[in-house]
Amino acid sequence: xxxxxxxxxxxxxxxxxxxxxxxxxxxxxxxxxxxxxxxxxxxxxxxxxxxxxxxxxxxxxxxxxxxxxxxxxxxxxxxxxxxxxxxxxxxxxxxxxxxxxxxxxxxxxx
Numbered sequence: 001x002x003x004x005x006x007x008x009x010x011x012x013x014x015x016x017x018x019x020x021x022x023x024x025x026x027x028x029x030x031x032x033x034x035x036x037x038x039x040x041x042x043x044x045x046x047x048x049x050x051x052x053x054x055x056x057x058x059x060x061x062x063x064x065x066x067x068x069x070x071x072x073x074x075x076x077x078x079x080x081x082x083x084x085x086x087x088x089x090x091x092x093x094x095x096x097x098x099x100x101x102x103x104x105x106x107x108x109x110x
Contacts, residue, residue, distance in 0.1 A: 037097040045088030053081040053103040060097030
């Protein structure tokens with residue numbers, strides 16, 4: 001499925017001046033989430049005590065903090081975040097930074 005189709009069957013869970021976030025409710029144990037992070041903005045950052053997370057960058061450029069490390073990212077990059085690691089994404093480019101994240105469902109992200 002392409003991103004337009006994904007948006008039709010997903011739930012828009014956040015829509016503010018930082019980003020739009022869409023979650024796909026179809027999977028039982030995993031969440032496939034699409035984030036459109038606006039130019040010059042950063043996510044709030046978080047960690048998962050009991051779950052790993054995979055980020056797949058679609059387009060744009062920026063960086064990701066994982067604990068005290070910072071890694072540059074761009075469309076086509078894949079980043080693995082191990083459970084318990086704090087992570088935060090920054091859009092450092094001149095366009096929206098689009099990325100998928102895949103993680104086990106938890107709390108209100110079911």
